[in-house]
Amino acid sequence: MNISPERTPPRDWPNPPRSFRGAALAFVCALVALLGWFMVVLLAVGGELMASLPIVFTAAFFSLAAGLAISRTRKLRPNTENPPTAMTPHGETGLAFAYSRRRYVWNLSFVGLIAVGLAGYAITGAWAGGTDGLVRAVVCGALAVGSAWIVLSAVRKSPGGIVVTAAGIYHHTPALEQYVPWDAVREVVPETLPAAWIGVPFESMPGVRERTRGGILGKGAGGRPYLMLEAAWLGENAMPAYQCLRYYFENPDRRSELG
Secondary structure, X not given: OOOOHXXXXXXXXXXXXXXXXXXXXXXXHHHHHHHHHHHHHHHHHOOOHHHHHHHHHHHHHHHHHXXXXXXXXXXXXXXXXXXXXXXXXXXXXXXXXXXXXXXXXHHHHHHHHHHHHHHHHHHHHHHHOHHHHHHHHHHHHHHHHHHHHHHHHHXXXXXXXXXXXXXXXXXXXXXXXXXXXXXXXXXXXXEOOOOOEEEEEEXXXXXXXXXXXXXXXXXXXXXXXXXXXXXXXXXXXXXXXXHHHHHHHHOHHHXXXXX
């Protein structure tokens, strides 16, 4: 696919720029996690298993944080395989670019770990008794149930992605569904701030569909109608997805081959 030179993505897009802050964050999280696991081993050897439980939670939290920080600095290599075809809920067939399941699992792991920690605080509050303990048990228990519900409902769904069809662009996540016909698309641009993403501004017109699944839909920068496709979520599909969108935006006479 050949796209206009003036719309060629910036050099190294969509890879995040190397930053000292990101490297320092990953190092600090990894160091705290290692120290935490070391203390857990010492307490376990000493027979103090109950005393080690809060440290297990802390060490696990910082282990996940370190892994996420490191994964965000990983260089994205474009997927060179032909994208698969998929069908939208409205029966349109097109090229599919899925969101990264790895990123999905990282985020759900965080929420799941928070649910476990809140459940632990709720149990200890109920065990301690008294007004303060009961208040802590109720509040933490409710938050734990809410966090667990998020995880359980999310694991039943795919991370989402986009499907580029002859008639338009279908975008879906576990919390959001959007469909924009090509006639409404104003531009396809590779954005770099605050992170790498594909921006697709569009006109509000008949045929545009937007639906949330229990969340609040942001309209994009300045409240404008916008498809915001984050490169980090697309992973290795970020560059192929941009090239596909840009190509068919510039070449409407070729869109029939998508069907």
